[in-house]
Amino acid sequence: MMKLHLLGVNGPFPESRGATSGYFLEAGSSLLQLDLGSGTLASLTALTAPESLTAVLISHWHYDHTADLPVLMYRLQALDRVLPVFGPVDPSSPVFQLVSADRVFSFTAVKAGDRIDLNGVRIQVAAARHPVPAVGYRISYEDKAFGYTGDTNTLPSLADDYNRCDLLLADGLFPSDLWSEEKPHLSAELAARLAADAHAGQLIITHLNPFFPVRTLLDEARRYYPSVRLAEAGTVFAL
Numbered sequence: 001m002m003k004l005h006l007l008g009v010n011g012p013f014p015e016s017r018g019a020t021s022g023y024f025l026e027a028g029s030s031l032l033q034l035d036l037g038s039g040t041l042a043s044l045t046a047l048t049a050p051e052s053l054t055a056v057l058i059s060h061w062h063y064d065h066t067a068d069l070p071v072l073m074y075r076l077q078a079l080d081r082v083l084p085v086f087g088p089v090d091p092s093s094p095v096f097q098l099v100s101a102d103r104v105f106s107f108t109a110v111k112a113g114d115r116i117d118l119n120g121v122r123i124q125v126a127a128a129r130h131p132v133p134a135v136g137y138r139i140s141y142e143d144k145a146f147g148y149t150g151d152t153n154t155l156p157s158l159a160d161d162y163n164r165c166d167l168l169l170a171d172g173l174f175p176s177d178l179w180s181e182e183k184p185h186l187s188a189e190l191a192a193r194l195a196a197d198a199h200a201g202q203l204i205i206t207h208l209n210p211f212f213p214v215r216t217l218l219d220e221a222r223r224y225y226p227s228v229r230l231a232e233a234g235t236v237f238a239l
């Protein structure tokens with residue numbers, strides 16, 4: 001069984017008392033943190049000691065996905081622990097520079113098409129389209145599959161990458177009238193179309209901008225994929 005904890009669901013900045021992108025996944029004996037945006041480390045620490053994580057999987061190095069990594073560094077230094085981190089290479093990012101250089105992080109570069117095995121958890125690295133190097137992740141354990149798009153706009157490969165995921169966590173920041181091909185994110189409608197094309201079991205739309213009305217996002221998504229929810233921090237999904 002896998003269990004997904006939504007720690008932070010906003011982007012590119014949090015709502016009042018909220019947090020930006022960060023998701024904790026329990027898969028068998030593996031404990032995986034997907035992104036660690038601002039405000040998520042405290043919520044993670046309420047669930048597990050962060051140094052006990054099997055790995056941190058970074059989709060890309062924008063601050064709303066990585067801001068708590070430098071803070072986690074202090075805890076790891078105090079405990080003299082080393083934490084594995086996987087993510088794309090982006091030398092332009094100060095957080096990437098820190099993680100790839102500091103001894104408390106064991107960094108492994110990944111790119112679309114890579115495969116990782118962690119204690120029987122199978123991780124496939126998916127492509128993403130964003131202004132900086134970015135990836136998504138498909139994570140399988142036993143007979144279940146979970147997909148996380150990270151931040152992305154449209155790509156022909158997305159439906160295949162997340163084909164028949166039992167649960168798909170997708171970037172759907174924009175309402176339809178504000179989306180365009182040049183934007184750095186999907187719209188809620190396009191996230192729903194992706195879930196339909198991928199035959200996903202359930203869709204959660206995340207990376208919610210506090211300035212955009214969530215009711216509009218949900219209504220637009222439900223026209224194309226009824227089994228959809230908007231991400232809410234603190235929610236737990238079992239699959």
